[in-house]
Amino acid sequence: MVAETRLSVDDLIAPLFVSETLSSPREIPSLPGVVQHSQDSLRAEVERLAQLGVPAVILFGLPATKDATGSGASDPDGVVQVALRNLRADVGSDVVLIADLCVDEYTDHGHCGVLSSKGSVDNDATLDLYADIAVAQANAGADICAPSGMMDGQVLAIREALDDAGHIDTAILAYAAKYASSFYGPFRDAVEVAIADGGDRKGYQQDYRNGREALDEIAFDLSEGADMIMVKPALAYLDIVAAARAVTNVPLAAYHVSGEYAMVKAAAANGWIDGDAAMFEILTSIKRAGADMILTYFAADLAKALRS
Ligand code: PBG
Numbered sequence: 210m211v212a213e214t215r216l217s218v219d220d221l222i223a224p225l226f227v228s229e230t231l232s233s234p235r236e237i238p239s240l241p242g243v244v245q246h247s248q249d250s251l252r253a254e255v256e257r258l259a260q261l262g263v264p265a266v267i268l269f270g271l272p273a274t275k276d277a278t279g280s281g282a283s284d285p286d287g288v289v290q291v292a293l294r295n296l297r298a299d300v301g302s303d304v305v306l307i308a309d310l311c312v313d314e315y316t317d318h319g320h321c322g323v324l325s326s327k328g329s330v331d332n333d334a335t336l337d338l339y340a341d342i343a344v345a346q347a348n349a350g351a352d353i354c355a356p357s358g359m360m361d362g363q364v365l366a367i368r369e370a371l372d373d374a375g376h377i378d379t380a381i382l383a384y385a386a387k388y389a390s391s392f393y394g395p396f397r398d399a400v401e402v403a404i405a406d407g408g409d410r411k412g413y414q415q416d417y418r419n420g421r422e423a424l425d426e427i428a429f430d431l432s433e434g435a436d437m438i439m440v441k442p443a444l445a446y447l448d449i450v451a452a453a454r455a456v457t458n459v460p461l462a463a464y465h466v467s468g469e470y471a472m473v474k475a476a477a478a479n480g481w482i483d484g485d486a487a488m489f490e491i492l493t494s495i496k497r498a499g500a501d502m503i504l505t506y507f508a509a510d511l512a513k514a515l516r517s
Pocket residue numbers: 309311312313314321357358392393394395396397410465466467468
């Protein structure tokens with residue numbers, strides 16, 4: 210009766226991986242219970258999530274080929290665009306379709322942008338790619354584009370491109386405060402990304418020693434036209450979630466990322482913790498900190514558990 214915080218299926222966004230080459234789903238060893246989907250198995254999974262009442266999914270693509278500019282990301286027949294068209298036909302407006310907007314799954318060097326001649330990511334050249342990807346995703350039926358590459362100015366570039374193409378109602382969920390984190394490991398297995406030359410993303414993702422900086426990142430994204438913002442990862446960043454909540458009134462998402470999920474699964478598989486109880490406790494804490502929406506690989510499990 211007096212519980213202040215309640216998890217609801219309405220809070221959940223399910224991250225899903227779709228492959229251009231697979232004809233049946235493939236397990237991801239470091240993400241137990243999560244698979245790389247074929248187009249067909251993705252359609253079945255989204256139908257299942259819709260029946261469970263999960264309101265939204267976010268799609269990540271695994272292209273058949275990668276190149277220097279990640280051209281598959283903006284190809285009208287690229288893997289995510291095909292998936293968006295299929296899913297829109299299947300579920301109509303019952304499920305919100307979010308497209309992760311980045312090139313790291315599509316570049317042969319694994320970075321979230323194009324490289325300059327010096328080998329570092331060229332921020333402004335990357336914005337042109339992101340603009341093209343946004344239009345391709347919206348043309349294919351995305352309700353929301355979610356830029357995750359942490360390039361400066363990405364929200365404005367995408368907003369202008371969407372508006373110019375007539376997609377004035379396509380919303381932007383900005384990965385506003387995104388940290389260079391060790392908790393993305395299993396995700397990189399899931400999307401088969403290895404950053405070239407042992408590199409990292411510390412040039413464009415945030416340093417985990419910095420909290421106030423996140424509020425600047427959020428303010429920039431809102432001033433550029435973000436409709437919703439995200440903090441990522443979630444559990445080691447609950448202070449950032451709470452601080453973001455205090456300064457914004459737009460919908461706030463938190464991404465409980467792959468490594469956070471995998472740790473619970475691994476400990477539970479060893480019998481060291483109660484996995485279901487940990488799932489509830491962690492996801493409730495993210496909501497208690499102020500998130501309205503949680504991106505989580507637990508989405509289907511939690512939706513089922515909330516029903517029983
Ligand atoms: C980058 C992206 C990443 C994740 C979502 N989008 C990986 C990264 O920044 O290296 C990670 C999500 C997760 O770990 O679950 N496009």
